[in-house]
Amino acid sequence: MFHKEGYRIILFTAILLIAVNIISYLSINTYWVSFAILVTSILILILILQFFRNPKRPTQESDTHIVSPVDGKVVVIEEVFEKEYFKDKRLQVSIFMSPINVHVTRYPIGGTVKFSKYHPGKFLVAWHPKSSEENERTTVVVQNPGAGEVLYRQIAGALAKRIVNYAEVGQEVRQGSDSGFIKFGSRVDVFLPLGTKLNVSLQDKVKGGMSIIANIEKINNDRDI
Template identity: 80%
Template sequence: MFHKEGYKIMTVTAIVLIAINIVSYNLIETYWVKFLILVVSILFFLLIIQFFRNPARRTVHNNEHIVSPVDGKVVVIEEVYEKEYFKDKRLQISIFMSPINVHVTRHPVGGKVKFSKYHPGKFLVAWHPKSSEENERTTVVVENEVVGEVLYRQIAGALAKRIVNYAKEGTEVVQGSDSGFIKFGSRVDVFLPLGTKVNVGINDKVKGGVSVIADVAS
């Protein structure tokens, strides 16, 4: 199963690669060169389609849980000052996605979208300390009746040239449902109320819509 954001890119890539191989077949006489072009074309196309895969995920809905919005590795867990929306201290959990990870972004909690904003910006590497504030990014805040307001931020990386965000202010969203897509690598920051219990550690691998990264402390 593939994400709808990838259909156009996959189709164009397939057409271009087929054209290249037709031209090489007719113009190049050396067999091993034609074969090499074919192999490279197949490998490149497989790389593209794996990037846009969209595996089905079964989210166990729980208003006390915050699930990971993306697949990847936890790279930051710290208390920070969030200055765009909350303008106070929050608990930040950042998840880095490599090019081989699934890049679908999912709602970490269910509730009402209170804020959704796109910011144009740079394309620093995703682990750069200033990427959260200077890179192309989107900020979404969902209000959950138990956890409160949860902010998550899609951040473009050095390879990512487009962020897709489906969250619209005023709409009700379901935990684990599709909220967007980041094309070709990046990271997502999640900002939680202080006192939220963290269930992951640095370098832990998480699955979007499945892994519970935090919950309301009892």
């Protein structure tokens, strides 16, 4: 199963590679050269297909935990001042996606979309300290009855040239459902309340819609006391 954002690219790539191989077959008399072009074409098509794959993910939906919005590796866990929406300190969890990861973005929590904004910007490497503030990015906030407001931010990297964001203000969304796509690599930051109990550590590998990265039940219980 492939993501809808890849249909045009997959079709264009397939047509182009078929044309290249037809031309090479008709114009190149050296067998090994034509064969090398064919093998290279197949490898390119496989890479494009795997990049736009969209596997179904069984999400364990709950108001008491946050699931990873993307596949990748946890590269940042730190307290930061989130100045776009909350304007206070939050616990930031950043997940880096390599070109071989699934690049579908999924809602980390279900609820109502309260904020959704696109920012044009630079294309610094995704692990650059200033990439979350200077790169092309989108910021989305989902309000959940149990978790409160959870912010996640798609950030373009040096290769990613387009961020797709489906979140619209007022929209009711399900945890783990498709919220967008980042073409050709990048990272996603999740901002949680201070004191949130994390289930991941630095360098952990996570799967979007499946891996539970944080448990917010403890915070809710503390507020009730």
